Amino acid sequence: MKIIDGHCDVLWKMDEHPSIHFNDDTLLHVTYDRMREHQVYLQNFAIFVEPQNGEALDMNRIRRNLDTFRQRIIVPHDLTVVRSNKDLLRLHEYGGIGAILSVEGCDCLQTPASDVVELYESGIRIISLTWNYSNWAADGCYGSEHCGLSEKGKHFVNICNQLGMILDVSHLSDQSFSQLAEISNKPFVATHSNCRAICEHPRNLSDAQIKSIINSRGVIGLNLVPMFVDTHKPDISAFLQHYEHLCELGGAKHVALGTDFDGVDKTIHGLENSAKLHVLSEWMTQRYGDERTNDFFYHNWFHFLSENLP
Ligand SMILES: [Zn+2]
Numbered sequence: 001m002k003i004i005d006g007h008c009d010v011l012w013k014m015d016e017h018p019s020i021h022f023n024d025d026t027l028l029h030v031t032y033d034r035m036r037e038h039q040v041y042l043q044n045f046a047i048f049v050e051p052q053n054g055e056a057l058d059m060n061r062i063r064r065n066l067d068t069f070r071q072r073i074i075v076p077h078d079l080t081v082v083r084s085n086k087d088l089l090r091l092h093e094y095g096g097i098g099a100i101l102s103v104e105g106c107d108c109l110q111t112p113a114s115d116v117v118e119l120y121e122s123g124i125r126i127i128s129l130t131w132n133y134s135n136w137a138a139d140g141c142y143g144s145e146h147c148g149l150s151e152k153g154k155h156f157v158n159i160c161n162q163l164g165m166i167l168d169v170s171h172l173s174d175q176s177f178s179q180l181a182e183i184s185n186k187p188f189v190a191t192h193s194n195c196r197a198i199c200e201h202p203r204n205l206s207d208a209q210i211k212s213i214i215n216s217r218g219v220i221g222l223n224l225v226p227m228f229v230d231t232h233k234p235d236i237s238a239f240l241q242h243y244e245h246l247c248e249l250g251g252a253k254h255v256a257l258g259t260d261f262d263g264v265d266k267t268i269h270g271l272e273n274s275a276k277l278h279v280l281s282e283w284m285t286q287r288y289g290d291e292r293t294n295d296f297f298y299h300n301w302f303h304f305l306s307e308n309l310p
Contacts, residue, residue: 001038001039001277001278001281001297002038002039002040002041002294002297002298003038003040003041003042003257003277003297003298004040004041004042004043004044004256004257004297004298004301004302004305005030005041005042005043005044005221005257005258005259005261005274006044006189006191006192006219006221006256006257006258006259006301007044007046007102007170007191007192007221007223007258007259007260007263008029008030008043008044008045008046008259008260008261008262008263009046009048009260009261009262009263010022010028010029010030010043010045010073010261010262011045011046011047011048011065011068011069011073012046012047012048012050012065012262012263013027013028013262014068014072014073015064015065015068021072022072022073022076022077025273025275028262028273029259029261029262029267029272029273029274030043030259030261030262030273030274031273031274032077032097034273034274034275035079035097035274036097037275038097039095040091040092040095040096040097040098040298041097041098042082042088042091042097042098042099042100042301043097043098043099043100044099044100044101044102044126044191044258045069045073045099045100045101045102046102046103046104046191046263047062047065047066047069047101047102047103047104047124048103048104048105048131048263049061049062049065049105049107049108050131051105051107051131051133051135057107057108058108058110059108059109059110059115059118061108062103062108062119066101066122069099069101073099074099077097078096078097079097079098079099080096080097080098080099081098081099081100081101081123082098082099082100082125082305082309083100083123083125083309083310084309084310085305085306085309085310087309088302088305088306088309089306092302100125100126100305101122101123101124101125101126102124102125102126102127102128102168102191103119103124103126103127103128104128104131104168104171105128105129105130105131105135105140105171106127106128106129106130106135106136106137106156107130107131107135107136109136112136112137112152112155112156112159113155113156113159116156116159116160116163116165117163119165120163120164120165124165125164125165125166125309126165126166126167126168126189126191127160127165127166127167127168128167128168128169128170128171128172128191129149129153129156129157129167129172129176129180130143130171130172130173130176131171132171132203134146136150136152136153137149137150137152137153137156138150138153138172138173138176138180139172139173139175139176140171140172140173140176141171141172141173141174141202141203142173142202143173144173146176147175148173148175148176148178148179149175149176149179149180149183153176154179154183157180157183157184158183160186161184161185161186164186164308164309164310166186166187166188166189166308167180167184167186167188167189168188168189168190168191169181169188169189169190169193169209169213170190170191170192170193170203170221170258171203173202174202174206174209177209177212181209181212181216184216186216186308187216187217187218187304187307187308188213188216188218189213189218189219189220189221189304190205190209190213190218190219190220190221190258191221191258192221192222192223192225192258192259192260192263193205193220193221193222193223193228193258194222194223194225194228194229194242195207195210195241195242195245195246197245198230198238198241198242198245199228199229199230199231199238199242201227201228203228204228205220207249210246210249210251211249211250213254214249214250214251214254217254217304217307218254218304219254219255219256219300219301219304220246220251220254220255220256220258221256221257221258221259221301222239222242222243222246222255222256222257222258223258223259223260224239224259224260224261224267224268224271225260225263225264225266226264226266226267226268227266229242229268234268234269235268235269235270236268236270236271236279236280236283239268239271239280240283240284240287243255243284243296247292252292252295253295253300253303254300255295255296255300256295256296256297256300256301256304257277257296257297257301259274259277261273261274277297281293281297284296284297
């Protein structure tokens with residue numbers, strides 16, 4: 001089975017806890033062995049530095065995460081870092097496990113225009129302006145400081161477009177989303193967001209937002225977070241309602257996986273970690289056939305990345 005997962009927080013867990021090994025299957029949802037069971041497994045690893053925990057937020061925190069990534073994930077294992085279309089095609093053709101890097105929230109960037117160039121040169125290819133709260137760039141889904149994007153945030157969107165840094169709209173407020181959609185001249189993605197029409201929550205996307213991502217030729221990675229799937233019965237059937245809703249909105253070629261594994265404590269029954277993804281695949285194959293299942297697990301992200309990586 002080929003899998004591309006648009007979001008996990010393994011790096012956050014490992015950076016916070018220096019003793020966690022990338023093969024610790026009691027503490028991690030995504031592990032080296034679980035990835036290795038698949039023909040291709042490309043995982044987006046998010047660098048997430050939690051704001052408001054009292055520690056200084058600066059680029060050194062991101063650099064520390066990059067060290068964790070290199071020293072504890074890449075070097076001891078045989079992961080391919082995917083920075084370019086060429087890297088992606090190599091993984092696609094020869095198989096194996098790969099990593100793409102992203103930053104979740106721009107809170108650590110103090111001189112954004114030069115910091116983002118450093119991030120890009122470090123191999124980071126996807127960035128979101130905020131996590132849940134407002135920062136210098138924009139309002140997150142729980143913030144209302146700027147009525148959307150700040151002037152600096154708007155300028156930052158232009159810089160990302162020029163640089164080829166892919167913009168991720170998961171966690172943005174509705175106003176931030178609209179303004180980013182209006183000014184971005186490149187496709188953008190929601191790496192880990194579900195449908196508000198199925199489960200009402202500010203972290204989930206409205207139908208208009210979903211259409212806007214589809215129109216930009218972007219991708220929506222559906223997450224497996226119980227509270228964003230269904231507040232009453234977050235099971236596989238409920239998850240598939242999000243998938244079907246996205247397809248009804250014309251998103252069959254834009255809907256993909258963005259588990260949010262290791263970013264949450266609670267998981268959906270039957271989908272407790274990345275080794276269980278085959279269960280979801282079996283359900284989907286039975287209901288929608290091989291081609292659509294493959295589009296969801298692999299091809300839609302693959303197609304997007306092959307068009308948007310350098
Ligand atoms: Zn997140």
